[in-house]
Amino acid sequence: MSERWARAVLSTYSFAGTLAYPVIGTYVAWRSHKGKEDPARRRERYGRAGFARPEGPLIWLHAASVGETLAVGPLIECILDYGINIVLTTGTVTSAKVAEERFGQRIIHQYVPLDLKPAVSRFLDHWQPDLAIIAESEIWPMTIMELGKRRVPQVLVNGRLSDRSFQSWKKRAFLAEALFENLAHVVAQSELDGERFAALGARPVTVSGNLKVDTPPPPADxxxxxxxxxxxxxxxxxxxxxxxxxxxxxxxxxxxxxxxxxxxxxxxxxxxxxxxxxxxxxxxxxxxxxxxxxxxxxxxxxxxxxxxxxxxxxxxxxxxxxxxxxxxxxxxxxxxxxxxxxxxxxxxxxxxxxxxxxxxxxxxxxxxxxxxxxxxxxxxxxxxxxxxxxxxxxxxxxxxxxxxxxxxRGALAITLKALDPFIQPLIVKSRLKGVQ
The missing domain is CATH 3.40.50.2000 (Glycogen Phosphorylase B;)
Incomplete structure (x- = not known):
């Protein structure tokens, strides 16, 4: 019964998003007017790509804002060393600036698509990621479900659940389980976070510590x-x-x-x-x-x-x-x-x-x-x-x-170990392509 109920709720969410899609432009325009969106790149929020997809394996890595972007910085560097392409999505203008300053042309930055089926589908149709890595607490139902349908492995890294978020998900445990079962692995910040993800149906769960500890301190001019x-x-x-x-x-x-x-x-x-x-x-x-x-x-x-x-x-x-x-x-x-x-x-x-x-x-x-x-x-x-x-x-x-x-310190090493089963096949694929 709970599984059918979860499917019904998610179907309703998807349908409502599809209905809202034609008029969501007003909301994006308002955010742009407030300086919360880049007017020149608003199309990306609808899943319209700003670049061609590069050849070879590609990882989609999502970090919501500045803090998450900085936290996954060392992880991005490690993946780039493997020779794998990265499309990094963020949700704020300031995080986009941080990504540009930190990585330049070594990655592709896009604004994250709105969690509406047309936008998410268009984004995934273009980029066709081999792996999706999500930072911290970005749980977007439509995105998770669409990745799941396409059998794209999804790993949550540096995962955390606040008291409020955990209580909210507990009240909708049937829905949490339907979403979290799509996650191939959750790498949590703390033992408490790990217990919370496990209680909501996530499997397997690894505790790494906070990735932010393994980042260099913020610089100064x-x-x-x-x-x-x-x-x-x-x-x-x-x-x-x-x-x-x-x-x-x-x-x-x-x-x-x-x-x-x-x-x-x-x-x-x-x-x-x-x-x-x-x-x-x-x-x-x-x-x-x-x-x-x-x-x-x-x-x-x-x-x-x-x-x-x-x-x-x-x-x-x-x-x-x-x-x-x-x-x-x-x-x-x-x-x-x-x-x-x-x-x-x-x-x-x-x-x-x-x-x-x-x-x-x-x-x-x-x-x-x-x-x-x-x-x-x-x-x-x-x-x-x-x-x-x-x-x-x-x-x-x-x-x-x-x-x-x-x-x-040490969260980065644990996170890389958890990601290894998903990244190693992409490394092999990338090297084989280089030999051809």
Whole structure:
């Protein structure tokens, strides 16, 4: 009964998508107007290819946004070393830019097709992938079902299921099983993630750890870093990064409470969504705070209170300007953001308690002493003040975070081992074609 019900639901989903397809252009146009789509490449969202398919084996690798794209970077490099073609799809303009900067012409980048049957079918008809690798938690029913119908192996890597997603899938266990049975292998980030995928019907499941640990820390332009360091000079600093709405206000309040004990304090605020920067400048200005806005090249002067990091792709720069970093979406909102980059770049990590999406990473950092969770803005102010005052404690946290990161390495090797049965035949196929 549940199997028939799952088929009925998926058939309805497919039918509804087909009906919506002719009018979905309005939605894509709206996203384009908001800067969330590349107007010149909107056709790709309908599965229309921007390039010819290269000859030989081809792997379709999907990474939703910037974080996932960076995480699978080393994996892509390994596959390219095997001589296999890759078409990488992402869903955001910023991730497309990251892919271009990182891989250039060595891969083919396309925007991921909408999860509607006409778009997915057109995409698969053109690219005819030999293997599909999906990063983290991108579960798109129509895409999974269409790949399954074509008998294309699908492997989920760096897989994770948040508390909310797991509970949602549990309520629809019949549907989860019908989808996850199409996955040839799930490589999960943590034991908990692995148990959750298995409970929803995925087989087999391997636990690798987080691929993001095996990526290099985000880079920084050396000239820009030197220039900002000279402008900051001797001043004490701390940063609030990947913040969500409301957390910037908390960070500004922390600054005003702590600066009396730390003359010259500079607070670095890096919002997760830089498009909110203008509103934040107005908010901080109303509080009497002087703001240097990175995107407009404002100089950091002696009376600058806040450096507003409203640019994309410069997290490595901002984190190299401080030794204390609060990681957002943890006091306001839920789920948290990835703490590994701050730990890699030698900062003492602070966060709120709502870090469910990165539970394993935070737990390992906390167990080693490299991170501390705070209850609210008051506790955050106390923690920032304490770490600014106590260099020895701050250095111990930084060292502990580095040890924790080192302990977590190895996910790439485990992932490659899980992928080996699917990739080896493609390597042989590629070499045979080269001999012909």
């Amino acid at each position: 050396e000239r820009e870093l030197y220039m900002l360091q000279r402008q900051i000079g001797w001043r004490p600093t701390w940063a609030a990064v990947s913040t969500h709405e409301g957390e910037e206000t908390i960070a500004a309040e922390v600054h005003m409470r702590v600066r009396g004990r730390h003359p010259g304090l500079l607070t670095i605020i890096v919002p997760r969504h830089p498009e909110r920067a203008t509103a934040l400048v107005e908010e901080f200005g109303a509080q009497g705070l002087n703001v240097a806005r990175r995107s407009t090249g404002d100089r950091i002067t002696a009376d600058t209170d806040i450096l507003l990091g409203d640019t994309i792709g410069e997290m490595g720069l901002y984190l190299r300007l401080t030794e204390i970093a609060f990681v957002g979406r943890s006091l306001v909102g839920e789920g948290g953001q990835n703490p590994l980059e701050p730990a890699m770049l030698q900062t003492a990590v602070l966060a709120g308690r709502n870090v469910q999406n990165f539970r394993d990473s935070y737990q390992r950092l906390i167990d080693r002493g490299g991170a501390k969770l705070v209850r609210d803005g008051d506790m955050l102010a106390g923690a920032v003040n304490f770490l600014l005052l106590n260099e020895v404690v701050r250095r111990k946290m930084i060292a502990a975070g580095m040890v924790a990161v080192e302990d977590m």
